[in-house]
Amino acid sequence: MSNFFRNLMQPRLLSLKTAIALIVLIHLVAGAFLLRLEFNNAPELYFPKNAPASVLERQLRTEFPNDEMLISLFSGSDLYSKEFLAALDRISQRLEKLPDVDRVFSVTNVDHIAGSSDGFTIERLIDPKKLDNTTAQERKTRVLQDRFVPGWLAAKDGEALALVVRTKKLSESRQRATIEAALHNAVKAEKLEGKLVAVAGPVALDTAEMRSMLHDSMIFIPLVVLLSLGLLLWVVGRIPPVIIGAVAMSTVTISCVALISAMGKPYTLVTAMVPTLISAYTIGNVLHLYAALQRMRNDGSDNAKRIMVALESVRNPMLFNVVSTAAGMISLVLVPIPPIQVFGVVSAFGTLIIYLVLVYLIPPLLVEYDRGLWPKNTGGFAWTKRISYGIARFSMRHAGWVVAVIALLLILATPQILKVQSESDLLKFFDESHPLTQSTRMIEKRLVGVTALEIVVDGPGRDAFKDANRLKLLKSVQDWVKTLPEVDRTTSMADIVEEMNWAFSGEKAAARTLPGNNKLLSQLLLIYDGRDLQELVNNEYQRTRILLNVNVHGAKAIRAVIEKIDAHLAKMDAPGITWQIAGSGRLFSDQEALLVGGQKNSFAGAFGQIFLIMFILWRSMPAACIGMMPNLAPIAFIFFVMGISGIRLDMATVLIASVALGITVDDTIHFFHHYFERRHKGCGVVFSLARSFDESGRAVVAISLLLVAQFLLLVSSSFQPTSHFGLLTATGLLAGQLIELLLLPALIVLWGRLKLRHRLIAV
Numbered sequence: 001m002s003n004f005f006r007n008l009m010q011p012r013l014l015s016l017k018t019a020i021a022l023i024v025l026i027h028l029v030a031g032a033f034l035l036r037l038e039f040n041n042a043p044e045l046y047f048p049k050n051a052p053a054s055v056l057e058r059q060l061r062t063e064f065p066n067d068e069m070l071i072s073l074f075s076g077s078d079l080y081s082k083e084f085l086a087a088l089d090r091i092s093q094r095l096e097k098l099p100d101v102d103r104v105f106s107v108t109n110v111d112h113i114a115g116s117s118d119g120f121t122i123e124r125l126i127d128p129k130k131l132d133n134t135t136a137q138e139r140k141t142r143v144l145q146d147r148f149v150p151g152w153l154a155a156k157d158g159e160a161l162a163l164v165v166r167t168k169k170l171s172e173s174r175q176r177a178t179i180e181a182a183l184h185n186a187v188k189a190e191k192l193e194g195k196l197v198a199v200a201g202p203v204a205l206d207t208a209e210m211r212s213m214l215h216d217s218m219i220f221i222p223l224v225v226l227l228s229l230g231l232l233l234w235v236v237g238r239i240p241p242v243i244i245g246a247v248a249m250s251t252v253t254i255s256c257v258a259l260i261s262a263m264g265k266p267y268t269l270v271t272a273m274v275p276t277l278i279s280a281y282t283i284g285n286v287l288h289l290y291a292a293l294q295r296m297r298n299d300g301s302d303n304a305k306r307i308m309v310a311l312e313s314v315r316n317p318m319l320f321n322v323v324s325t326a327a328g329m330i331s332l333v334l335v336p337i338p339p340i341q342v343f344g345v346v347s348a349f350g351t352l353i354i355y356l357v358l359v360y361l362i363p364p365l366l367v368e369y370d371r372g373l374w375p376k377n378t379g380g381f382a383w384t385k386r387i388s389y390g391i392a393r394f395s396m397r398h399a400g401w402v403v404a405v406i407a408l409l410l411i412l413a414t415p416q417i418l419k420v421q422s423e424s425d426l427l428k429f430f431d432e433s434h435p436l437t438q439s440t441r442m443i444e445k446r447l448v449g450v451t452a453l454e455i456v457v458d459g460p461g462r463d464a465f466k467d468a469n470r471l472k473l474l475k476s477v478q479d480w481v482k483t484l485p486e487v488d489r490t491t492s493m494a495d496i497v498e499e500m501n502w503a504f505s506g507e508k509a510a511a512r513t514l515p516g517n518n519k520l521l522s523q524l525l526l527i528y529d530g531r532d533l534q535e536l537v538n539n540e541y542q543r544t545r546i547l548l549n550v551n552v553h554g555a556k557a558i559r560a561v562i563e564k565i566d567a568h569l570a571k572m573d574a575p576g577i578t579w580q581i582a583g584s585g586r587l588f589s590d591q592e593a594l595l596v597g598g599q600k601n602s603f604a605g606a607f608g609q610i611f612l613i614m615f616i617l618w619r620s621m622p623a624a625c626i627g628m629m630p631n632l633a634p635i636a637f638i639f640f641v642m643g644i645s646g647i648r649l650d651m652a653t654v655l656i657a658s659v660a661l662g663i664t665v666d667d668t669i670h671f672f673h674h675y676f677e678r679r680h681k682g683c684g685v686v687f688s689l690a691r692s693f694d695e696s697g698r699a700v701v702a703i704s705l706l707l708v709a710q711f712l713l714l715v716s717s718s719f720q721p722t723s724h725f726g727l728l729t730a731t732g733l734l735a736g737q738l739i740e741l742l743l744l745p746a747l748i749v750l751w752g753r754l755k756l757r758h759r760l761i762a763v
Helices: 003-010 016-034 052-060 083-096 128-133 136-146 173-191 202-236 239-262 273-296 303-334 338-369 380-397 399-420 435-448 468-482 493-504 520-528 555-572 586-618 621-645 653-680 685-716 720-762
Strands: 068-073 101-105 111-116 119-124 158-168 196-200 451-457 487-491 541-552 578-583
Touching: 003 338, 016 239, 016 338, 052 451, 052 586, 068 173, 068 435, 068 487, 083 101, 083 128, 083 158, 083 173, 083 720, 111 338, 111 493, 119 493, 128 136, 128 173, 128 487, 136 303, 158 173, 173 196, 173 202, 196 202, 196 338, 202 273, 202 435, 202 578, 202 685, 202 720, 239 273, 239 338, 273 303, 273 338, 273 653, 273 685, 273 720, 303 586, 303 653, 380 399, 380 653, 380 685, 380 720, 399 621, 399 720, 451 468, 451 555, 468 487, 468 493, 468 555, 493 621, 555 586, 586 653, 621 653, 621 720, 653 685, 653 720, 685 720
Parallel strands: none
Antiparallel strands: 068 158, 068 196, 101 158, 111 119, 451 541, 451 578, 487 541
8 A cells, every 4th residue: 555655646657558558448448338328317316315305205106196297388269179179189198108107187188077966977077079069169168167177277268278297206307308209299290389389397397407408518518628628729839738638638537427327327417517627627737737848848858757857846736736626526425415416526536537647647648749849938828927927926015905905805795795595496597588488487377386385184094084174174274375375276185075065966156165074075985986086185095185386486485385384384273183295396495405504514524624635735724724715715706796696506506616616726736835845945935936926827827717718618508507607617716816816925925924023023
């Protein structure tokens, strides 16, 4: 083990054949894993399996159907014609044959309770086999007079009809995409494309997210790579180092994506950000090596020795860079949302692979293929050197003012930072012009909200809800919930029992109530032969549920509805009855608490680990504190931008703080490394700083420009997670670089003055 670490810290130059063989082997092995990579952004992936809501959800689905729907809305002038209704029924039958579909609801296949000579009967609302016996107006009237259909399968004015597909319990986005595609194919086969005006619901949402994620990956990953190589060419001014940099980037990135597959994890909306981040960070570390090579352009050594000496000058700070960055990334495992944890593990792995690739595999390629002279005062390095040295010189001359102004700006920004709120609203991942957004608005305007909640009610034992008084209690809760403005529709077994009582009593309006005694209730339940009731109460009549359609989508807004209901239920005097809130809406709302708590833990973990690494590296508490200060400022700037722009803390933006802290600390390590090298040789503070910025500044500024340009490219995405990730990462890194160049020299100068003053006082 000691030999391993000795070789790790003092690597030797591999032979060209060995380096190329390892690079090819990595690509072949990683390529094999890539063939098994699963693309999946299913909502279930984001729910911790041990969370209370997840446990309850699994229990419920053993007794009751899934609440995931695909809702399609049809509009036109002849919706109640024989031809349209027959076509709608054929679409329903076609979709019900799909293996992942549980049930399809339309006006042609739902139950309708009606009175009969011997009590009541269960029949189809619109029987497609009896369309010749009625007129279009009679059918419309029958639909609108039904108790359950208006607002669910038909607009309340009758001018639109819906077809609702309820799925079985799904685990993959691919399954949802297949169902949505089957709907469109069925509609096309019946030539009803002109009447289909909206498709929405959880199935459509997951499909749209997956489609946007794959689109962004296919578009932006190649663009980021091309931009990286273009900027790399501008910085170094020569072709061979650019090609070798591309090899490094490919080797690291393909290893990271392959690790996702090797872990048995899917490629999700969150992990889709790994290739962009890792490729950018790889090029950043490549630039540090290239800056060292550029500094040694005239040392007179042979190519191999020159490259190894250059590598030796950056190896230690590079190692601490990747370790500190890995610490920032791995802290994301403290966010209890599985895809974010996978992102953290894979990104941490990627940063460590960067060190191994640049220290072992790239030098032999440089020795063999990069024999030209590096330019002295041309290319991007010349410009970045002037920028870094100019800003640092200003900071050293006006150290007190720089620190005071930055502190004042931080104080002024605090109100905006405190305005940042957590809110996950998956619909807001898309802009207002997106078909999914427009479809959801239309469906919620014509029908009901698409967010599903349910109140799960458990009685004291078997046949608990064959008791008329308990059923009345259930109905009272349902009636209260209906008064909430966020709730568009409620359904419970009490509704069906009331409808049976109404039909059994000769369809008298006054009889549309719950039975007054247990005997009549038991009689109604005995003769009921439909299938809707069994979806609302279990076979033992011990557990039942109230289904809610809610018209809000954000986690915080859903949580507010849940809290209102919980507060009302807490006041209920119902011995033996327990109440729980469940459904996909509950699962989604619970993510907010996980997200906020996870963000705090993740940042605290990243900060603590990186601070400890810097303390170990410099063996000085003041140096570690000074090193951390410039790296906290860009995070404050990120939250300032979020505050003034209204960007919320969600699945994508929760990554930013740990990512930004992990990356920006790299520059600090390089500066401090060269600074302390000269201080240990007896050089003064100002001279050591000046030489440190002369050596590291050109690479640091070049890296920042490259990273900022790459992430700004993502801002052009119409998919908000990609756009926000790009915007906030770019602004954070830009602010981090500027503050690093301004604040770090100023703090070191003031620290030097303070130590000098203490020595004079001691004398």
